Amino acid sequence: MTMINFLKGHPTRTIIPVKEIANAYSKVLLDSDYLSYDSDPNNQHPLAYGTDPGNLDVRTTISNWVNDKYQIQSTSADLINLTAGASYGVANILASTTTPQLTKKAFVVTPTYFLINSVFVDAGLGDDLIAINETSSSEYDIDLEKLESELQKFGKTGVDTILKDPRGERKIYQFVMYLVPTFSNPGGMTYSLKTREKLLQLARKYDMLLISDDVYEFLNYASTTTIPPPISKINQIDQKTVSNKYGNSISNATFSKIIAPGLRVGWQESATPALVHQLSVTGANKSGGTPSQLSTLVVANLIESGKLDTIILNFKSVYAERAQVLKKSIKKYLPANTQVDGGDGGYFLWIKLPKEIDNHAVIEQLAQKGVVIPSGEGFEVLGSNNKQRWGDHCVRLSISYLTTEEIEQGVKIWGETIVELGNK
Structure with a gap:
């Protein structure tokens, strides 16, 4: 059967673009010796441990590509860190920016991506989840009235918690929120610019970090659908939406949906370089360098060649x-x-x-x-x-x-x- x-x-x-991927690996491994990288602290050889945030050249290529896609020149290499895909990305964000003792609640849009619950459980926030409904029959695309009510109930305004450890400052958010604002999984919705801007207002007021799984942004196949910029780009452009030097949003993106999941390469865009640095020095990341170092250069080659x-x-x-x-x-x-x-x-x-x-x-x-x-x-x-x-x-x-x-x-x-x- x-x-x-x-x-x-x-x-x-x-x-899956097997030949294009194979050719890109060949070019990265055989067509350049990367001699210039031998004394470059910002870039490492494809087969070496990567830099903490990822090779500067790769991040520059990705930031330029993203800016071209949105026709908004707000992203730069210092606002990007590389990941091993979106799932790793959320886990790394929670490990870096939350603690069960200081983070009051985690909001998750419902219906939700069915495997995300376990990531919050692993971060010690499994008992602190609050569902926020998507809705297509109100002023906003999600129930922001309930969200604001829960923020008022459990939190305070004017909070900015900074911890210190040997790696430097560590920003801990009072709240975090997980959402898939474009072609949402599973709801299929795309949130309006008005919804995204209101979310940022609430995030700034109540010290909340918005974790957007921006993984389907470039798979828009209806010419009548206009995609608003990611929340992170709104945060970057309008500095009034940056409540502190860390900002309130992360665009958690991946090449799994637009090349192949086996590459295990993603990227995150933050509103400020401070949050990029914090995300890049988590324990595992600091120990091993950026994940999937070789594959990140393969992705950069696919972008630069126009193949992507x-x-x-x-x-x-x-x-x-x-x-x-x-x-x-x-x-x-x-x-x-x-x-x-x-x-x-x-x-x-x-x-x-x-x-x-x-x-x-x-x-x-x-x-x-x-x-x-x-x-x-x-x-x-x-x-x-x-x-x-x-x-x-x-x-x-x-x-x-x-x-x-x-x-x-x-x-x-x-x-x-x-x-x-x-x-x-």
Whole structure:
């Protein structure tokens, strides 16, 4: 039985740019001896331990590329540190900027990325999570009224906690918040500029660090969708939104979604160099240097050669077609009042089924037929007070992994199963 798996959030192997990656590795390893790096404290050989924030040349290449993408010249190399991808990035941020004793609460947008809860548990914040709902029916794209109420309840204004250790100052935030503001995972939403600016106002007032998983920004495949700048760029541009020398936002980005996850390369943009330095001297990072040193130079080569932009265009073309097929299939095979969010960019669509359908029974029956559809209950924020019962009627569907034929076939089986179980 062939498995049709709507859970997997990574590219189909056939569209991964294998030759381009192989050529870039060859160029980095064989076409230059990097003699100039031998006495350069800011750059290290591809096969050596990297510098703490990452090679300066690589960070410069990435910052120029990001500025060109947004047509906003706010990012520079000293506002970037390199990571081993977005998951590592969040863990490193929490290790650096929070402590269970001093950080009051961690806010997580719901529905949320299903693996993020464990990162907060590892940081000692598992009992301090508060869910903040996405919403498409109010002034803002998330429930900022509840967020502000919780900030007032648990925090104070005018807080700026600085610890000292042998590595220097360490900024500890009173609150942190995790969100995916562009083509959100799993909700498929893109937050407005108004929402992003209001979040920064609250973050500045209540000493909160906004951790934005900006991993789908460049996978915009609907020409009608305008992407506001990342919160970190707003923070960089408008220095009134910088409450102290560390700022209140980090754009946690990755090349996993736009090249290949196996490279394990990401980057973070902060509002100030002070936060970049703090993130680059965590224990593991200080010991081993920037993660994935070789792969960071491979990524820089793909950017400089123009190959990365071509790779992204191909991904966008493939995903646009798959998203269209998915939406048409849902309209064709599922109940008429099924609600679809997303499908203009990124990987995921969030589907809300009519209340009369027994979502759990349908999903269980589909699994026996070889169709994997992840229930919404897997996208809850940890904690009994945070449950929204997403699993009763919602599912998340990925378009990154399946072909158009598999997508339509899977939705067709889904619709037939709903009818079989008497849920019309």
